[in-house]
Amino acid sequence: MRYISTRGNAPVRDFSSVLLAGLAEDGGLYLPESWPELSVAQWRDLRGLPYPELAARIIAPFAEGSITHDVLLKLCRDAYSRFDHPAIVPLTQVEDGLFVQELFHGPTLAFKDMAMQLLGRLFDHVLNERDEKVTIVGATSGDTGSAAIEACRGRERLNVVILHPEGRTSEVQRRQMTTVLEPNVTNLAVQGTFDDCQDLVKAMFADGPFRTDMHLSAVNSINWARIAAQVPYYVYAALALGAPDREVSFAVPTGNFGNVLAAWVARRMGLPIRALCVGSNRNDILSRFLNENDMSIHGVVPSLSPSMDIQVSSNFERLLFELLDRNAAECARIMTEFRKTGVMKVATPVWDRANALFHGISLDDAATEAEIRTLNTRSHYLADPHTAIGIAAGRAFREPGIPMVAMATAHPAKFPDAMAQATGIRPALPASLADLYDRPERYSVVPADLNVIEDRVRTAVLSNSKAG
């Protein structure tokens, strides 16, 4: 499978090279040159497979020519072996016609593990074949950093350096990162905001010599392999609820648009998906686009669902490219204009096309808290704030006779304060993390200064290569 950029001006690459490259050189995002499609009989054949086998079968066409099905199967089995539920992605019914699929049974209790656990292993495999090493750098407001660290810890060919804003992540989130003591993991607590962290990461990538010396790479949500690794759980849920002989709809709490884009891919592959419903918090750029054709950047406001506190949904560009019938020049024009003006309005037929499939709503913190409370009292279901927004979106757009599956993206114990405030219940961490508050931490506090941070990265990479 070959990959092309949404902006049409970057080298065509295979799956492994796209994995290592992340963003394309023209600023665009990579997509497969053509979409694999499955027949009704082929979908039926996938029914009842254990999750790792299903995942390997779904991902294989995207990795064709780079990674064989057998290798993928081995990596998938390994990636999902640490999940603490035998079904990996269990489905629960919370109301008539409304289901929840739990994606938080991985090591860091958030759905990012679904893709990241596989990504760490894919990196290892590809780097081994090429006899190369890379340094993964990233900025996090919480979930991405811990999932990336868990996926990379102890891997010989990877160094991972994660910047988080000092004092601005939850304690659980910080400890999930800083209690990982392997020599290839470095945590930097930056005296600044999440935006400062992100700017510093961008600046490191923009520093050509540094980027080359350190072999910088990224695992952020625009990495195609992350999207590919998220497609299988949509297939799993749809098959369990009667697909391909019955339609299913999905509701997804959305930030960077990566999770719901994977559902779109499943549909593009032929899975009978009726509707895709996105839920946002007060940072509602996506629901504003879907309801008013207004994609304009507002400042980020903090919310109960911090992993969705974003200004721009970067993966939306992939959908836009498809809505434009893959017109890369037009996509590049719209995205450049958007970056310049902070405003995007698409032609009415394009917007209509988006609306035929996608629906969006936004919940403020009060509505999110009310939803958590309702789910607890009416259905005895404890949903974290992100999940609650997804479920509310699912209920809002549910249609009779069509199962609606809402994605549960974080374990409620990741947000104990919000849960206690809404329900009076303080959910306990699962056994694997029960001693998290007692584990020793290791991290350095650093100023938001590029020189200081590049020095730290150099030192970390050098001392790890000596240790190894």
Ligand SMILES: *Cc1c(COP(=O)(O)O)cnc(C)c1O
């Ligand atoms: C990252 C994240 C989201 C948002 O997912 P996107 O793929 O960015 O849309 C939602 N909920 C949780 C708990 C997350 O960690």
